[in-house]
Amino acid sequence: MYNFSYEKVSSVDKAVEIIRSAEDGKFLAGGQTMLPTMKHRLADPSNLIDLGGIKELKEISSDENSVTIGAMVTHAAVAASIEINEAIPALSKLAGNIGDPAVRNRGTIGGSIANNDPAADYPAAVIALGATVITNKREFVGDDFFTGMFETALDDDEIIVSVKFPKTEVAAYMKFENPASRYAIAGVFLAKTADGVRIGVTGATACAHRGMRLEDALNQDFSPNSVDKIDLPVEKMNSDIHASAEYRAHLVKVMTKRAVQACT
Amino acid sequence: MLTVSMNVNGQSVSGEIEERTLLVQFLREHLKLTGTHVGCDTSQCGACVIHVDGVSIKSCTMLAIQAEGSEVVTIEGLAGNGQLHPMQQAFKDNHGLQCGFCTPGMVMSGVDIVNRNGSEVDEATVRKELEGNICRCTGYHNIVKAIQAGAKDMGGQ
Numbered sequence: 001m002y003n004f005s006y007e008k009v010s011s012v013d014k015a016v017e018i019i020r021s022a023e024d025g026k027f028l029a030g031g032q033t034m035l036p037t038m039k040h041r042l043a044d045p046s047n048l049i050d051l052g053g054i055k056e057l058k059e060i061s062s063d064e065n066s067v068t069i070g071a072m073v074t075h076a077a078v079a080a081s082i083e084i085n086e087a088i089p090a091l092s093k094l095a096g097n098i099g100d101p102a103v104r105n106r107g108t109i110g111g112s113i114a115n116n117d118p119a120a121d122y123p124a125a126v127i128a129l130g131a132t133v134i135t136n137k138r139e140f141v142g143d144d145f146f147t148g149m150f151e152t153a154l155d156d157d158e159i160i161v162s163v164k165f166p167k168t169e170v171a172a173y174m175k176f177e178n179p180a181s182r183y184a185i186a187g188v189f190l191a192k193t194a195d196g197v198r199i200g201v202t203g204a205t206a207c208a209h210r211g212m213r214l215e216d217a218l219n220q221d222f223s224p225n226s227v228d229k230i231d232l233p234v235e236k237m238n239s240d241i242h243a244s245a246e247y248r249a250h251l252v253k254v255m256t257k258r259a260v261q262a263c264t
Numbered sequence: 265m266l267t268v269s270m271n272v273n274g275q276s277v278s279g280e281i282e283e284r285t286l287l288v289q290f291l292r293e294h295l296k297l298t299g300t301h302v303g304c305d306t307s308q309c310g311a312c313v314i315h316v317d318g319v320s321i322k323s324c325t326m327l328a329i330q331a332e333g334s335e336v337v338t339i340e341g342l343a344g345n346g347q348l349h350p351m352q353q354a355f356k357d358n359h360g361l362q363c364g365f366c367t368p369g370m371v372m373s374g375v376d377i378v379n380r381n382g383s384e385v386d387e388a389t390v391r392k393e394l395e396g397n398i399c400r401c402t403g404y405h406n407i408v409k410a411i412q413a414g415a416k417d418m419g420g421q
């Protein structure tokens with residue numbers, strides 16, 4: 001790891017001020033992606049701005065229709081929150097199955113979606129639930145936030161403050177996980193909302209996305225069998241040492257069927 | 265350079281470090297607490313697991329400066345009064361180690377598992393919770409047995 005300047009801030013404004021004057025500054029949340037990347041010298045920031053001192057980013061709150069999770073809330077805290085479990089049980093379960101206990105004690109929801117790893121879990125939930133990503137500048141709804149492989153709509157000096165999820169009781173997340181890292185080889189988040197079925201797919205392609213064909217089929221007939229007749233575009237699927245494109249296309253359908261089963 | 269201060273195994277310590285110093289480097293190279301191991305550079309193996317403010321973390325994936333002001337417990341901090349901690353004793357009794365490289369992390373994760381799941385934690389839970397700890401020798405079977413036995417012996421602790 002190359003060296004850098006380090007500063008821990010206690011407000012969003014201060015973090016923005018530092019990053020604007022830094023040559024190549026980066027925010028540090030749980031560090032569970034940032035630090036390994038720096039160790040491999042794939043990233044070499046001039047400044048790390050540690051968001052760990054900003055209290056407002058660690059809050060969980062809810063109202064009648066939604067639950068809002070601060071960007072610095074850890075995966076372990078989401079999994080343990082009674083408030084979140086009552087509002088969206090599938091989301092607690094998703095958080096409780098990210099990586100391993102030690103990773104969950106450090107990794108945060110803000111870091112996970114800002115990083116937008118093609119195999120990360122949270123993006124599927126943000127997309128399927130139509131969650132709102134709230135930054136210090138603006139708001140994004142659902143898949144508008146995720147723009148490509150490890151790419152988001154965030155500016156360099158923009159901080160995720162919180163993510164607001166509409167309360168959704170009938171939802172399920174199914175992932176076929178990499179046995180070493182627990183990242184999704186294919187993951188499907190299914191939510192039954194007032195506007196019909198919504199599906200977020202992760203792990204399968206370069207960037208998490210809405211499963212429109214799957215949604216259409218399930219809106220007509222909400223049963224596992226209706227997934228069978230769909231042809232998913234194999235050419236868009238990732239292919240790597242963990243799984244071929246054909247296998248991933250198959251897994252997306254299997255995960256969708258399991259999610260449907262869990263919701264009926 | 266930065267000055268960092270924390271409490272390690274009940275003692276206040278501080279040191280002059282580079283910003284990039286990882287917590288595991290601070291423990292091993294500055295404090296000479298070499299019980300915490302480094303087995304990978306991908307944050308996957310768990311040989312470096314310690315407790316910071318009461319929860320398990322991978323000390324290879326945290327900057328030393330991020331532990332400023334924290335309570336840190338490493339494998340060296342478990343035994344007291346010349347007696348092994350019940351979880352260490354259980355690993356010994358149940359043949360829960362072979363080469364021993366993964367063992368400090370396994371024991372620290374084991375204690376954390378019991379802290380969160382209680383002394384009657386079942387086998388499936390232990391196996392699932394050990395997802396972040398890799399062992400190249402034992403095949404895990406005796407590690408799981410050891411953690412369940414250690415859980416019982418930790419009892420009311």
Ligand SMILES: Cc1cc2nc3c(=O)[nH]c(=O)nc-3n(C[C@H](O)[C@H](O)[C@H](O)COP(=O)(O)OP(=O)(O)OC[C@H]3O[C@@H](n4cnc5c(N)ncnc54)[C@H](O)[C@@H]3O)c2cc1C
Nearest residue numbers: 029030031032033034099107108110111120121160182183
């Ligand atoms: C062994 C291992 C297994 C894992 N398994 C999984 C898994 O199964 N599923 C999964 O989804 N993930 C997994 N992860 C990733 C984990 O969830 C990370 O916590 C997450 O990807 C990054 O979150 P972080 O808080 O650690 O962010 P960091 O690593 O600190 O930051 C990541 C990036 O996000 C930026 N950032 C952080 N916070 C903000 C913010 N508030 N606003 C703007 N930008 C921000 C940073 O600048 C950086 O570019 C795993 C990681 C490890 C090490």
Ligand code: FES
Nearest residue numbers: 303307309310324
């Ligand atoms: S050395 Fe920390 S996880 Fe491998």
Ligand code: FES
Nearest residue numbers: 362363399400401
């Ligand atoms: S005992 Fe050798 S790696 Fe686990």
